[in-house]
Amino acid sequence: MQILLIDPPFKRFTGFIHRYYPLELAYIAATLKLHGFSEVAIFDADVINRGDDIDFSDEYQRLSMYMSGLNDKNHPAWGEMKAVLDKYKPAVACISASVTRFGSVMKTAELIKEYYPDCVVVVEGQYPTLRPDDPFKDKNIDMVIRGQSETTFLRLVCSLRDRLELSDIPRLSYRQNGEIIHNPDTATPEDINVLPAREALINIDSYTGEDMGMMVTSRGCPFRCAFCALVWNGRLSNQSIVQHRNIDSVIEEIRFVRDKFNTTQFIFYDNSFGVSKERTVELCERIIKEGLNINWSCATRVNLIDEKALKLMKLAGCNLIKIGIESGSERVLGIIQKGISIDLIQRAANKLNKSGIFWGAYFMMGLPIETEEDMKATYTLMKRINPPHAGIFLYTPYPSTRLFEMGVEAGVYCENIEINQFLTRHPRDYFLVDPHRRTNNIEPERFQQISHELLSKFYWHNVRFGSIVRQFLSRRRMYLRNGKMLWSDIAKGIRWITKRV
Numbered sequence: 001m002q003i004l005l006i007d008p009p010f011k012r013f014t015g016f017i018h019r020y021y022p023l024e025l026a027y028i029a030a031t032l033k034l035h036g037f038s039e040v041a042i043f044d045a046d047v048i049n050r051g052d053d054i055d056f057s058d059e060y061q062r063l064s065m066y067m068s069g070l071n072d073k074n075h076p077a078w079g080e081m082k083a084v085l086d087k088y089k090p091a092v093a094c095i096s097a098s099v100t101r102f103g104s105v106m107k108t109a110e111l112i113k114e115y116y117p118d119c120v121v122v123v124e125g126q127y128p129t130l131r132p133d134d135p136f137k138d139k140n141i142d143m144v145i146r147g148q149s150e151t152t153f154l155r156l157v158c159s160l161r162d163r164l165e166l167s168d169i170p171r172l173s174y175r176q177n178g179e180i181i182h183n184p185d186t187a188t189p190e191d192i193n194v195l196p197a198r199e200a201l202i203n204i205d206s207y208t209g210e211d212m213g214m215m216v217t218s219r220g221c222p223f224r225c226a227f228c229a230l231v232w233n234g235r236l237s238n239q240s241i242v243q244h245r246n247i248d249s250v251i252e253e254i255r256f257v258r259d260k261f262n263t264t265q266f267i268f269y270d271n272s273f274g275v276s277k278e279r280t281v282e283l284c285e286r287i288i289k290e291g292l293n294i295n296w297s298c299a300t301r302v303n304l305i306d307e308k309a310l311k312l313m314k315l316a317g318c319n320l321i322k323i324g325i326e327s328g329s330e331r332v333l334g335i336i337q338k339g340i341s342i343d344l345i346q347r348a349a350n351k352l353n354k355s356g357i358f359w360g361a362y363f364m365m366g367l368p369i370e371t372e373e374d375m376k377a378t379y380t381l382m383k384r385i386n387p388p389h390a391g392i393f394l395y396t397p398y399p400s401t402r403l404f405e406m407g408v409e410a411g412v413y414c415e416n417i418e419i420n421q422f423l424t425r426h427p428r429d430y431f432l433v434d435p436h437r438r439t440n441n442i443e444p445e446r447f448q449q450i451s452h453e454l455l456s457k458f459y460w461h462n463v464r465f466g467s468i469v470r471q472f473l474s475r476r477r478m479y480l481r482n483g484k485m486l487w488s489d490i491a492k493g494i495r496w497i498t499k500r501v
Contacts, residue, residue, distance in 0.1 A: 001161055002039045004090035005029055005200075008104035009045035009077040013069030014062045018046040020214040021207055023269060024125065024149065025096055026196030031150040033197055037157065040200050043084045045077055045108075047206045060394055063427055070103050071423060081111055084202065090119050092157055094149075097125040097135070099229070099398055099430065103422040109140035120160060124149040126229055130400045132173045136180050137419035144173040146182075148190045148219075189241065192219050193249040195256065210478065212257055213266035213296075217250050217283060219243045221271040223301070226337045226402035227326075227364070227395065230271060242275050247286055254292055265319075265478040266296040273298035280309050284316035295319040295477050302340050302348035310355040319474040321352065321359040328381025329374035332367065336403060342381065349385035358474040360389035365451055366438040367395050368407035375442075375450050379457055388467045392458050394451070395438070397431045404431070410440055 007022040022044050029040045069075045093112050097105040109121045123135050124145040135141045145152045152171045159166055166174055170186035198204065198212055220242040221230060257263045274280045287294070297320035305323075313321075327333055330342050352359045363378050382390050397404050397413050407413035413431045422430065429435040436444040461467075472479075479486035 001037065001091045001157065002088050003032060003037060003041070003157060004084070004088050004093045005040070005042045006081075006093060006095045006108060007042070007044045007046065008095060008101060008108045009069070009081070010066065010101045010104050012046045012049060012077055013066040013075070015065070016059070016062065020211050020267070021047075021198060021201055022096060023196055023214055023216070025094070026198055026200065027190075027192075027194065028094065028124075028150050028153050029197035029200040030194045031154050031191075032157065033200070034194065035154055035158075040197070041088055041202050042197075042200045043081075043202050045081060045104075047203050048080055049076065060426075060428055066427060067103075067424070070107060078107070078111065081108065082115065085112060085115055089116065092120045092122065092160065094122045094124055094145075094153060097123045097127045099127045099130070100396060100427040102127050102430075103427065105135075106138050106140070106419075106422055109138060113140040122153065122156065124153065126398075128173075130229055130398060132182060133180060134416075134419070136173075136175065142174065146171045146173060147185065150190045150194075151188070189243050190219075192216065192243055193246050195249070195253050198257075198261075207261075209261045209263040210265045212261040213263040214269050215250075215253055215257070215266060216269050217245050217247075217273070218270045218275065218279075222275060223272065223339055224337050225326075225339075226335070226406070227367075227398065229398040229401055242272075244276065244279055247279075247283055250283065251286055251290055251292070254287070254294060255290075258292065258294060264294055265475065266294055268296055268298040270298065272304065273300045274304040274306075274309065277304075277306055277309055280306075281312055284309075284312040284318075287316040288312075292317070293477070295475065297322065299324065302345050305348040305351050307351050307355075310351060310357065314355060314357050317477070318357055319477075321357055323348070323352070323359060323361050323387075325361050325381070326364050327367075327370075327374060328363070328378035329370075332370060332374050335369050335406075336367070345381065346385060349387065353386065358388050358470055360391060361385060361387040363390070363392045364395045365392055365454060366447070367403065368397075368410050368412040368439050369403075369441070370439050371441040372446065372450060375454065379454055382458070382461070388470050390458050390461055392454055394428055396428055399431065407431075412437060412440060 005025040005028055007025060011018045022042060025042050029042055032040045069077065095105050095108055105123055112119050112121055120142050121140060122143045122145060123141055128135050128144040129146045132144050132146050135144050143156070152169060155169045156166070156172060159169060166172060167183060169183055171183065173180060173182045196215070201207070222242055254266065295317045298318065299322040302323055302325065325345055326336060326338055328342070333340060361382060363382065365375055365378065378392070397407060404413060408415050412433060414433055417431055426435065432438065438447060442450070
């Protein structure tokens with residue numbers, strides 16, 4: 001049975017940089033291979049002819065290019081997809097589906113069914129977990145997996161192979177006699193100590209060593225942010241339960257990837273790294289003891305920043321910490337249930353600035369409850385805490401989250417949209433009643449003006465000479481081992497700066 005796991009095209013339609021391999025699909029592939037399914041391949045449609053633009057300040061405008069590529073049958077991405085389908089002739093295809101990429105999922109499913117109508121098309125990931133009924137509005141989608149996918153997909157392909165009933169497969173949704181059946185969820189967690197099957201990637205030579213360094217040391221998040229798709233739907237899929245990997249398994253994967261792909265820069269892609277201080281200390285001590293000689297990055301929260309842990313993290317090779325702050329408004333932080341305060345943010349920033357580790361602070365704008373004063377407060381806080389790098393992004397509404405419900409109550413978001421709007425609307429505008437209005441508290445023209453000002457101010461904050469030098473120095477270990485990455489980063493940096501000057 002030939003199984004094809006697909007990460008559909010998205011960034012390549014815009015020219016933005018595409019980094020890392022599809023980790024979730026690699027876990028699915030590993031689980032299948034461990035149970036005897038040898039004919040498994042992963043197609044990452046963004047990795048071929050990928051862009052290298054790292055300036056996301058005009059992301060909204062550039063994403064308009066996505067709609068053009070998505071609906072252009074002659075775009076190379078769809079020709080490449082067809083070539084892969086013809087080579088592997090899958091009996092089962094599993095497509096990874098986020099909210100913003102769902103148009104790509106629909107076009108991929110359409111292409112599969114056009115040429116291989118008997119192929120079973122399954123979608124998994126963020127959007128089908130949030131809204132398991134919605135994918136079935138597309139006739140080309142046969143089944144949906146809700147929540148973590150490895151065990152459910154394994155049981156599904158076993159049942160298809162052996163012609164067994166589907167009713168006892170947890171977290172599976174499917175059509176039966178004109179009805180949509182949602183099998184119950186399960187409390188059984190996945191085995192995250194399995195090493196992702198990077199070798200199943202079709203275009204493995206298109207990735208750099210750094211791309212292959214994405215891995216997790218834990219899964220899940222115990223916090224309750226009102227905007228987060230993972231946590232709020234976690235009440236259905238157990239993704240709010242934190243699973244820690246066995247540290248021996250983490251060390252084994254680091255060593256394997258370092259030696260096989262010449263990787264010196266890793267990213268620990270945990271939902272909230274450092275939930276357990278004791279475990280963070282233990283992991284860092286093992287990395288030091290084993291003499292792995294790597295660098296790594298992680299994402300965490302200000303309330304998890306600890307001075308002792310920071311010192312060990314730096315010694316263990318941590319050279320980048322990403323912090324989700326979201327807003328500089330105490331009022332907004334309370335409404336979105338972030339669980340932090342401005343005072344806590346400032347204290348954590350002081351520790352980070354003192355640590356010597358390069359770090360970035362990340363914010364959102366365009367929340368349905370946001371005011372002009374809130375947006376201004378975000379910039380004020382960013383300048384006060386003075387991170388080496390700062391990012392601000394347009395908020396994307398995620399259905400089934402509490403913040404989405406607030407937007408519906410305010411009349412800013414639609415509870416539902418027609419399925420064809422995923423093919424005709426800008427991906428940041430899904431579920432908006434009026435694509436030009438993101439909050440009732442700011443007129444669209446004024447919001448556009450403020451958002452452009454913020455993007456410009458954040459950009460100029462990031463191109464300060466000291467910040468650029470610190471960022472390059474933080475990656476020097478990788479550059480010493482792989483000179484190509486140095487010249488690649490220099491080229492990207494020059495393009496980023498000259499584009500705006």
